[in-house]
Amino acid sequence: MSSGATEVVRLLTVRGETLAVAESLTGGLVAAEVTAVPGASQAFRGSVTAYATELKHRLLGVDATLLAERGAVDPQVAAEMAAGVRKALGADWGIATTGVAGPEPQDGKPVGTVFVAVDGPSAPDSEASGGATGGGKVTALRLNGGRAEIRKESVRSVLALLLEGLASEQTGNERAQDTERNGGF
Template sequence: MNSAAADLVRLLTVKGETVAVAESLTGGLVAAEITAVSGASKVFRGSVTAYATDLKHGLLGVDATLLAERGAVDPQVAAQMAAGVRKALGADWGLATTGVAGPEPQDGQPVGTVFVALDGPSAAHSGSAGGGKVLALRLNGDRAEIRMESVRSVLALFLRELASEQTGNERAQDTEQNGGF
């Protein structure tokens, strides 16, 4: 079991928040990591494995023109997938993965090109594309290694976001307790 997934479940439980996942190249592996954690049912809303490009539009609301012009392996597509799954499944947070695991290039993108994204209550203030955060990755290895590193990367991105949000809240409380100084 992934310790990042366990940390995420713990932090989300404490905060009373939920997460949903939209996956393409990872094919359900992110959802499997999260649901392997005891207590995940308190925070995990569900997932959509939108492997086919038309499902990214039909189920997750990714802009059809964007998909037609740039293909599914694109940072804006990842951002819209995260926002779309968050809305579709009624979660506080949405995570997404899209990319090329191989063995062949896809949409003009080389093997190992991956975009992972998150969308949530505090992500909107980050100033990144789509009201969330997107991480562009260039991964090496075989298909299985690229998929597992994509899972690790999206969970790490989410954990960093939750940890920075927690730190920000603690700083705000310290400031309030110290008379604003």
């Protein structure tokens, strides 16, 4: 279990918030990492491993036209997976992984192309959202190494992205409370 997963569970539990996970190339590794943390049941709602492209549409609500035109390895697909699992499983936060772990390229994308996404309760500023809709953010990764290394780094990266989202959400709430205390100034 990683320190990232431990910190995610700790922060979500303290805040009384929940997490849902949508995975493709990681095949359940993110969910396994989170649930390895003692007390994860306080925050973890569940996961959907949508390895097959049509399941991304059917179970997670990813736009079928988007999948047909761009394939499953796409930043907008990652964003829609995160938002879709969040909605489907009734969680405060949704995270997603999609990409090419190898050994062969997929949808014209080289091995190591990965997109990780987070969708949370409030939208970050539009510039930081990477074009994602709603309260989401997507990070594009170009990873090196074998299949196992690419999948492991994808898990680490999506948990790090969630921690960033949790930190910025906390900072935003603290700013709002401070503004209230100071009479709106």
